[in-house]
Each structure stands twice: as C-alpha cells, then as structure tokens.
Amino acid sequence: xxxxxxxxxxxxxxxxxxxxxxxxxxxxxxxxxxxxxxxxxxxxxxxxxxxxxxxxxxxxxxxxxxxxxxxxxxxxxxxxxxxxxxxxxxxxxxxxxxxxxxxxxxxxxxxxxxxxxxxxxxxxxxxxxxxxxxxxxxxxxxxxxxxxxxxxxxxxxxxxxxxxxxxxxxxxxxxxxxxxxxxxxxxxxxxxxxxxxxxxxxxxxxxxxxxxxxxxxxxxxxxxxxxxxxxxxxxxxxxxxxxxxxxxxxxxxxxxxxxxxxxxxxxxxxxxxxxx
Amino acid sequence: xxxxxxxxxxxxxxxxxxxxxxxxxxxxxxxxxxxxxxxxxxxxxxxxxxxxxxxxxxxxxxxxxxxxxxxxxxxxxxxxxxxxxxxxxxxxxxxxxxxxxxxxxxxxxxxxxxxxxxxxxxxxxxxxxxxxxxxxxxxxxxxxxxxxxxxxxxxxxxxxxxxxxxxxxxxxxxxxxxxxxxxxxxxxxxxxxxxxxxxxxxxxxxxxxxxxxxxxxxxxxxxxxxxxxxxxxxxxxxxxxxxxxxxxxxxxxxxxxxxxxxxxxxxxxxxxxxxxxxxxxxxxxxxxxxxxxxxxxxxxxx
Numbered sequence: 001x002x003x004x005x006x007x008x009x010x011x012x013x014x015x016x017x018x019x020x021x022x023x024x025x026x027x028x029x030x031x032x033x034x035x036x037x038x039x040x041x042x043x044x045x046x047x048x049x050x051x052x053x054x055x056x057x058x059x060x061x062x063x064x065x066x067x068x069x070x071x072x073x074x075x076x077x078x079x080x081x082x083x084x085x086x087x088x089x090x091x092x093x094x095x096x097x098x099x100x101x102x103x104x105x106x107x108x109x110x111x112x113x114x115x116x117x118x119x120x121x122x123x124x125x126x127x128x129x130x131x132x133x134x135x136x137x138x139x140x141x142x143x144x145x146x147x148x149x150x151x152x153x154x155x156x157x158x159x160x161x162x163x164x165x166x167x168x169x170x171x172x173x174x175x176x177x178x179x180x181x182x183x184x185x186x187x188x189x190x191x192x193x194x195x196x197x198x199x200x201x202x203x204x205x206x207x208x209x210x211x212x213x214x215x216x217x218x219x220x221x222x223x224x225x226x227x228x229x230x231x232x233x234x235x236x237x238x239x240x241x242x243x244x245x246x247x248x249x250x251x252x253x254x255x256x257x258x259x260x261x262x263x264x265x266x267x268x269x270x271x272x273x274x275x276x
Numbered sequence: 277x278x279x280x281x282x283x284x285x286x287x288x289x290x291x292x293x294x295x296x297x298x299x300x301x302x303x304x305x306x307x308x309x310x311x312x313x314x315x316x317x318x319x320x321x322x323x324x325x326x327x328x329x330x331x332x333x334x335x336x337x338x339x340x341x342x343x344x345x346x347x348x349x350x351x352x353x354x355x356x357x358x359x360x361x362x363x364x365x366x367x368x369x370x371x372x373x374x375x376x377x378x379x380x381x382x383x384x385x386x387x388x389x390x391x392x393x394x395x396x397x398x399x400x401x402x403x404x405x406x407x408x409x410x411x412x413x414x415x416x417x418x419x420x421x422x423x424x425x426x427x428x429x430x431x432x433x434x435x436x437x438x439x440x441x442x443x444x445x446x447x448x449x450x451x452x453x454x455x456x457x458x459x460x461x462x463x464x465x466x467x468x469x470x471x472x473x474x475x476x477x478x479x480x481x482x483x484x485x486x487x488x489x490x491x492x493x494x495x496x497x498x499x500x501x502x503x504x505x506x507x508x509x510x511x512x513x514x515x516x517x518x519x520x521x522x523x524x525x526x527x528x529x530x531x532x533x534x535x536x537x538x539x540x541x542x543x544x545x546x547x548x549x550x551x552x553x554x555x556x557x558x559x560x561x562x563x564x565x566x567x568x569x570x571x572x573x574x575x576x577x578x
Binding site: 012013015016019020022023024026027029030033044096097098100101103104107108110116119120122123125126127128129130131133134135136137138140141153154156157158160189214217218220221225235238239242243246250254257258261262264265266269273 | 285286289290292293294296297300301304305306307308309311312315325374377378380381382391393395396397398399400402403404405406407408410411412413414415419421424451454508509511512513514515518519529532533536542545546549552553556560
C-alpha cells in the first residue's frame with residue numbers, strides 16, 4: 001500500500017509544481033519576449049535587444065516606424081507622473097482616515113460601532129464597476145470636473161477600508177497592559193497615544209499605506225470611469241494601448257511595472273515578517 | 277477631574293478620530309450610491325443624463341416588464357446577465373478545484389518552504405492586473421504563443437481561435453483570481469485537525485468517505501469565503517472581457533460601460549449596476565446568515 005501512497009504524494013507534488021508554473025510561466029514569458037527584436041510579430045523570436053527598454057526611457061528615437069512612438073513615450077511619462085501623484089495623495093489621505101477609524105474603534109466603545117465596521121467593509125465588497133459608475137454619476141451631477149482630484153477622492157473611498165483593516169488587525173494583536181501601565185504611571189491620553197499606541201501600531205500603518213499605494217497604482221476600473229478624457233494613469237494608458245493594438249515596447253513597460261510592484265510588495269512583506 | 281469633563285473629552289477625541297472619515301464616506305461613498313439608486317428609476321435624458329421623472333422601465337427592459345410604449349424588452353440583456361453569472365460561477369469552480377489540492381500540499385511543506393510558497397502565491401496579487409491580463413493576450417492571440425506551440429507540435433494546422441471566446445475570459449479570470457481563492461482555502465486547511473482525519477480512518481472510513489464526511493466539511497468555511505471573494509469581482513468584471521473577450525463575448529460589466537461611455541443611457545446603466553449590486557448583496561446576506569447559524573466567526577472575510 002505504501003507505493004500507492006507514494007504515487008499519490010508524487011502526483012500531488014507534480015500538481016503543485018504545475019500550479020506554480022501556471023502562475024509564473026506567463027510572467028516569465030513576458031520578461032523573455034521584452035528582449036525580442038522583432039518589431040512586427042512580438043511572439044516570433046528574432047534576436048536579443050534592449051531597444052524597447054531604451055525607447056521607454058527615451059534613450060532611443062524611433063525614426064523607422066512612425067512619429068507616434070515618440071509621442072507615446074511622452075504620454076507614457078505623463079501617465080506615470082499622474083499615477084504617482086494620485087498614489088501619493090490617496091496613500092496619505094487613506095492612511096490618515098483608515099488609521100484614525102481603526103484607532104477610534106479600538107479605543108472607544110460607542111453606539112454605532114457595528115455600523116462603522118459594516119460601513120468600512122462595504123466599499124471593499126462593492127463590485128468595482130458599481131462604485132465606479134456611482135462616483136461618475138455623483139461627480140457629474142454635482143458639477144465636479146473629472147481629473148486628478150476626482151481620481152484621488154474616488155480611490156480614497158475604498159482604499160480607506162484597506163488601511164482600516166490592516167491597522168485594525170495590528171491593533172487587535174496589541175498588548176493592552178502597556179496602555180494601562182502608562183495611564184497608571186500618570187501619562188495623559190496624548191502621551192499614551194504618542195509613546196505607547198502609535199509605535200506599536202506603526203508596522204500596521206506602514207503595511208496599510210504600502211497596500212494602499214500598490215492598489216492605487218494598479219486601480220483600473222474605478223479610475224477608468226472617473227478620470228475624464230484628459231487624465232490618464234498608467235493602467236489606463238496600457239488598457240488603451242491594448243484596445244488600440246499592441247506595440248512591442250508594451251512588453252518592456254509591463255516588465256518595469258512588474259519589477260516595481262514586486263519590489264514594493266517584497267519590501268512590505270519583508271517588513272511585516274521582521275516586525276512580526 | 278470630574279466625570280463629566282472626562283466624558284466630554286472622550287467624545288471630543290472620538291469626534292476628531294471619526295469625524296473626517298464619517299464625512300468623507302457619507303459624501304463620497306453613501307451619497308453616490310444613493311444617487312445611483314435614484315438614477316436607475318429615472319427617465320433617460322435625450323443626450324445622456326436623466327430627467328426627473330419616475331420610470332420603472334429601465335428595469336423592465338432587462339427583466340421583461342417594460343412598457344412597450346417606451347422601452348422594448350430585449351432578452352439579450354437577460355442572456356448577458358445569465359452569461360455573466362455562468363462565467364463567474366465557472367471561474368469560482370475552476371479556481372476552487374485548482375487551489376484546493378495545492379493548499380493541502382503547501383500546508384504540508386516544511387516551515388521555510390511554506391513561507392516561500394505563500395510569498396510566491398501572494399506576489400502576483402500585487403502585480404499590475406492589466407499586465408497579467410496582457411500576458412494572456414500574447415499567449416492566446418492568433419499569432420500568439422499557444423498557437424505557435426500547437427502548430428509546431430503538429431496538433432493543429434491552422435491557428436485556432438483562442439482569444440475572444442468565453443474560454444479565454446474564464447482562463448484570464450482564473451489566472452487573476454487564484455490568490456483570492458487560495459488564501460482563504462489555505463487558512464482553513466492549515467487549521468484542519470488531522471487527528472479527526474486519522475480517527476475517521478481508524479473507524480474504517482475509506483479515502484472518499486474521509487474526504488467527503490470529514491475533510492471537506494472542516495475546510496468548508498475557507499471554500500465558501502474564497503468562493504465569495506472570487507465571485508463578487510468576477511460577476512461585474514469588465515476588464516477581463518474587454519481585453520480577452522473583445523466585442524464578441526459581452527458581460528454585464530461591458531454592457532454597463534457601454535451605457536455610460538458610448539450609448540449614454542445613464543439610467544439604464546445604473547439599473548444594470550443595481551442588478552450587479554443586488555446579486556452581490558443577495559450572496560453576502562446568505563453568507564452572513566449561514567455564518568450566524570453556524571455560530572463561528574467568518575474567517576475568510578477578515
């Protein structure tokens with residue numbers, strides 16, 4: 001019977017290998033083909049090149065194909081700038097709001113606590129498209145002009161929840177005795193907050209902020225509806241490229257984005273594992 | 277210090293902490309949802325927007341009780357709704373079947389490898405969604421990787437239509453939603469009490485009975501949680517069908533987008549969005565009732 005079980009575990013291991021292959025082979029594929037020299041058929045290998053990377057960093061002017069390339073590099077940079085601006089503002093606002101809410105629900109018992117919990121879960125469970133068009137209708141009916149501001153507001157409306165959840169999880173695991181000790185030793189609320197609660201909550205706050213930053217950089221659906229015609233963020237730029245027809249430099253852009261998000265995510269996960 | 281002032285101070289602190297977020301979510305979350313609800317029963321305006329008159333035919337147009345004077349009931353909308361449901365449910369089923377055995381395998385790895393495996397599964401969640409979908413365009417398109425491989429192996433002679441099909445949409449969704457399903461399922465599997473499994477074997481249950489009567493029920497919370505977390509974004513998804521389904525295979529998400537960005541029938545689009553929201557609320561309601569009856573906490577949705 002033992003050999004039967006061995007076959008069983010063997011298949012299971014093989015299966016797990018396949019599972020990881022399914023997740024990572026497509027990503028490997030795009031990395032490899034971002035160095036493919038063939039300008040027409042992106043999947044036909046015709047030599048190794050750094051050209052597409054040079055192009056997206058503006059180090060190489062393309063004269064052979066058409067002038068659109070240069071323009072799209074400029075648009076790409078603008079999209080990156082927009083994405084970073086939006087992410088900077090949303091991360092700040094969502095982190096402050098989410099942390100404050102988590103602290104309030106942790107420190108105080110009050111009527112309607114349950115309501116706040118539901119209210120903060122709701123934006124995460126709401127399908128993106130519903131929130132996106134609700135915000136679009138809202139902004140248009142109250143006469144906001146669509147742009148960076150509306151994107152920031154729209155993203156904050158659901159990113160606050162993510163920060164709230166990460167910070168709450170951190171606070172829930174905190175040692176309450178320290179707070180009591182601090183109060184017993186005569187510290188007032190503010191000092192207790194500054195010296196005891198905040199330092200302990202900090203890994204959660206940083207984790208929440210990183211999560212908000214990554215999701216903000218990546219958000220497509222909600223941003224798509226409330227960005228208006230002039231403002232493109234990076235995901236929307238790529239979405240547009242996919243709809244218009246793809247050009248080889250998109251591989252290089254994709255690889256840079258993957259590297260960026262993997263770096264931020266690894267940093268976040270590393271911080272979390274270290275500070276426990 | 278008297279009790280009254282202390283209480284006042286607590287209220288002030290609470291106000292400072294909760295005031296801004298309450299205001300923000302009231303204006304930019306609750307208010308938009310309320311306006312959308314109202315929009316869904318307004319008369320479509322001539323050039324987009326809406327006129328202030330009650331008008332139930334937006335829903336009628338989808339569900340079949342439209343006043344024929346204004347709107348025609350077209351079964352195409354219902355069929356798009358059903359197709360979206362079908363695609364979302366298929367995605368849930370496939371991600372579950374894919375993740376379930378993998379979760380068991382990962383839970384049995386030595387600790388160091390386990391951490392690494394979990395890291396590898398979580399990582400794609402942080403990678404750009406549009407990039408991960410774009411990869412599948414490269415693989416599935418007519419001159420893409422899959423056709424190239426299949427042709428060079430001699431399995432097919434002509435490039436097959438892989439992209440712009442329902443299958444392509446499902447594949448893309450499975451790919452992006454795997455971490456969503458894996459983590460809740462894994463959390464349940466990790467908590468599984470193996471002594472119960474051994475007890476069941478000692479009592480003479482065969483492999484299938486042990487699985488069906490012991491292992492599966494014990495991991496059910498993770499299965500249900502993962503299914504809900506995958507189902508919700510899958511149902512109203514419009515990015516995946518837009519990228520991998522093209523104009524051929526339309527889902528609710530694309531239909532809604534169309535109403536807002538090209539057809540300019542906002543009330544109809546709002547009514548469709550209400551339908552998506554209703555489906556989601558319906559499922560969440562049952563989930564909460566189920567969890568409440570079982571009496572344990574909802575592990576997956578935390």
